[in-house]
Amino acid sequence: MSLMNAAYLAQTGYPELMAAPTLAHYLLVSALMFGIGLIGFLTRRNLIIMFLCTELMFQAAGIALVAFGRYHLDFTGQTFVIFVLTVAAAEAAMALALVVLLFRSKESLDAQEWTELKG
């Protein structure tokens, strides 16, 4: 399928069930991922899990961006996501290093161990 056709299909939406997924599908997946990430972040106390949850929310936003870019036939969204992924990778490296340091100081990964920064 040529790129133009795919774009046409994505724009009009395809009534048949087995046809290519529409924007709504992508957004639904994105929302679900974000919701899972948010709930995970709020309910879990393990720093690594919480970090993974933030990554999940991150990627959910990325999916939404790509989907919208595709929908509007604009490459800005995709370009943006590439950058975000790069930054997220660097940030993940740093965040994990921080987690390691935090673990070393208190021998625990419980987020509630660190409450020094309060008013």
Add this chain to the structure above:
Amino acid sequence: MQSIVGPLLAMADTPAAAAEYVAPGVGPAYALLVPVLPLIAFVLCAVCAAMRVKSKLPAWITVGLLACSFGVTLAATMAVRAGGPMISHGFEWINFSWGDGPGQAFVADFSLYLDSLTCLWMLFVTGLATLIALYASEYMSHDVGQGYNRFFAAFSLFVFSMACLVMADNLVLLYLGWEGVGLCSYLLIGYFYKKPSAVAAAKKAFIVNRIGDLFLALGIMLCFVHFGSVEYKTIFEQARPYMELLTQGRIAEIPAIAQIIPLLLMVGAFGKSAQLPLYVWLPDAMEGPTPVSALIHAATMVTAGVFLIARAYPLFLISESALPIVGWVGALTALLAATIGMAQFDIKRIMAYSTVSQLGYMFAGLAVLGSTAAAAHVFTHAFFKAMLFLSCGAVMHGFAGQLDLRKLSGVGSMPGWRIVSIAMLIGCLNLAGFPVITAGFWSKDMILGDAFANPSLQAIGWILLLTAGLTAYYTFRVYFRVFAGPQQYEMGDEHHGTHDDAHAHGDHHGGHGHEPGHGGGHDKHDDHHDHDDHHDTPHAPGWAINTVLAVLAVASFAILIPLKSGPDAGWVGSMVSGSSARTIGDAAYLHSAHGAGHAHATFFGFDAHKAMLVVSSIVGLVGIGVAYWLHRAGRTTAATARADALLPAAGPLARWAQNKWYVDELYDAIVRKPLLILSHLFHVIDRYLVDGLVDLLGWAPRGAGRTLRPSQSGQLHGYALGMAGGIVAFLVIVLLVIT
């Protein structure tokens, strides 16, 4: 002095005296040196102070430059006698213009208006300043290396300011000088700044003068509004039509606003010249070193008010109410101050009250159209009052600050005190108006004669005549107590300039006399070992003090020559009548009281001036005689005299006079106390209302912070929940708004 006066007298008959208004010519540039030389002296003394010079250098700088300034004044006087009024242009000082028409520019240059009145004033200002600076070089010698530089810096600055005041060609420059002399007066009264009473006196002088200065400033502003200029030459030119209206008897046509100007200027003059109700600062000003009292608070600065009125005399003549007020204020001040002076025991205070009293004479003289007499009295008074103060200062210097006349007696017969006592005697004779041989007699007599010749204000003459008798009495009370009689003294217990404490100490001890050599009082003050030489025995004055007193003593007789060189105050009179202070024998207040055809009044049918020669002689001699009988005849101790026996007969009057008629207490009750209460009220408002509002502003964020602070729990999940909740809430709101 005589050799200097000679060539000046030769020109006494120049036409200046008879001239109508003459437009001023261009004056010589060297006249600018008169104010500039003291300014240079000030700068050099300030440099000395900065370099901490520990010698008498600043005194010699001051004496030298002031003497040069006096020489320049003499030259300028000769030029003025030859060429009439002149303006020496210095530099452009203030120049605003907002149009080309008249009254659309505010011009005040640093220029000097040289006329004979200016020269008369500057002659005695610079001459006396030179002599007194020489006197001070010895008098202040105990302060060499400490306040000596500061003293002479302020002294020079004073002469500069006084020169600006007197020689200004516009009212703004006069105001600069006016404030300048006030500042120097403040600095010098507060010279002994470690002494609370001196600081209080300095502040009192400054604040009381502020009241007068406010009115002077208002007067200058009104002058500009009405005449469109602050320069004398324009003002006098603009006032000429009014003078013509006056001579034609059309008083009603003179605009009211022109009559308000002198009323405002008058209050300024009252403040500076210590007249009722603003005289209270002058007696307290005696806290300053004695040379300062002699120069600033007796001879020169306090005559600035007289000068102002004399300078603006045309404006006063056209006002119906200004001169009578000036006269009554002057006469009542003269009487009040004389009664206070009679009952004081501090000889320097007595001299201070006599200054207030004599200034009252000058104001009364101006009011009764005796501007010549008033200026002549300023001139003679400057000499003899400076001499009196300097003599008192010599006593104070020699007797460790002792000024109580109950503790000093027979100083005149002590070794080394001859010149001081002769100077004192001559000064007292002048002040008391001893007939014929003293200059003070002639100038005072002219004022009395003018007062009795005045048809409206003869009552002032009677008040002044009574005051003349009182003056003779209290003047010779000092002389007979301190300089005559048996030798007895008690040393003061303080160093120079702190005489007030010494006085208080004396009051506690009730004035016990001691034989010479016993040095009473030092038993109580063994802790003052560094001043022992001052405490044990009196030390007679040195060459500088004696020279100055001798020169002044000669000068006070020498001024009889310019005073009596012709009719109507001779040379001095021609100096006054050749200036703006000329009396035209007519004034608005005479018209309103007597119509156009008013005549000279007489003294019981005799010519007032001739009658006064006899009457005031008798009054003066009676005053001296009473003083002799009460304070000299038969007196054997310093502390007691025949006068003490008379005190009960006077009842409470004597005590009231001794307490200065409770004027200070009155002002305390009606001015200071209400102000104090008001300021306390404002303090409370400030403390609780204004501060409260400000505190509230500061407290509000802190309170808000305190309530919101728990939300910063440090719990990561709390923040996360907050953010999520916020987003949810935001979404809900968006959805609700959209749907």
